[in-house]
Amino acid sequence: MTPPELAALRSPAAVRARSHQVLDYVRAGHSPHFTVDESALDGIADYVAEVTRLAYPTLDIPYHSRWRHFDAGGVDRWAALETTLEGVDRAERSRIMIDLAVVSVLLDAGAGDAWRYHEAQTGLTLGRSEGLAVASLRMFEAGGFSSDPARPLRADAPALIALDAGTLGRHFQVSDDNPLVGLAGRAALLNRLGHALAARPDLFGDAALRPGGLYDALVPQAKVGRLPAALILGALLDGLSAIWPSGLQVDGVALGDVGRHPAVRVDDLSDQLVPFHKLSQWLTYSLLEPFEAAGLAVTELDTLTALPEYRNGGLLIDLGAIVPRQPIDPAQKQPVASELVVEWRALTVALMDLLADRVRERLGLDASQFPLAKMLQGGTWTAGRRIAAERRPPAGPPPLAIDADGTVF
Structure with a gap:
């Protein structure tokens, strides 16, 4: 049984509340790492609005989600794949999209600068998140993720548990000349996903243990066809918290993407703990469209938070809202659990x-009209990438580099 004060960290409300505690701590001048200049936010807003209008002149902005990357190169790959689903009902289409x-998303850790994926169907060669x-x-x-040849469009526990790095590498075209950072770690993460699915038939289905089982677990919780976004995140944090290898553990409880910071002081097991759940929230944003495709309205989107990752956080450093007290070498990797990185993420x-x-x-x-899910897309992620390329050409690394295993960023 998870102690209630630790269970409470598995919520976007806890991410937001404790991050704002860190902001107050930095405002008060207690941080040895950063100061904040909130007057810079007006200029950043101008920049983000400009980037958003350039990308979406009609302001018809989609959610910040993995589905945008599937359209890389202007190709609507999901629409093409969906044409093969004739006769499949909306519920099963939603399960397939969730799978x-x-x-x-779990394969979306940094690819490194050298790796590229050549897509035979289009002739495109893609790197980074789009290539992945x-x-x-x-x-x-x-x-490649299904154990049932008759149902290839599926990801299920037996196939994920059995997946090895060699098989993943073949599908991702990895070779000595085309190295992919963290290949073995990616395969191991999917193995852990398979075990997590198998351990929770209540969340992931009694028959085919698959991520898409979340559809059947959550739809009954929707009232008059409305599903609060926090319920999706809560289910992910409940079912998948054990898959993060470097996640913090307290009192034997795997907390996932949670850091420590002295700004948060309470008299219980959650003392100094600041939750982020970046990948889980990114995954939640990426599940909005699968649930909407089934006819549900996902509500209360702004209970989720902005994603504390290097494009959003880099934007705030590069344009002067987060000010390092000492110059930071962008080539020097900082430990993901360090107080400096935890503080930067909370400030973000x-x-x-x-x-x-x-x-x-x-x-x-x-x-x-413009929840955080759309500001990130419009938006701050693109603006962070653009300003980084201007400040540190040509690759545009973030102003602060992270030494992480791919399960946070």
């Missing part, structure tokens, strides 16, 4: 909350 999104997304979709299409969550209303004002949109 694809989950395995693809397309490679995972093509592997999914080929049945909190300051993105303050940035959102400023960007909405500039775009003439309200929170219902």
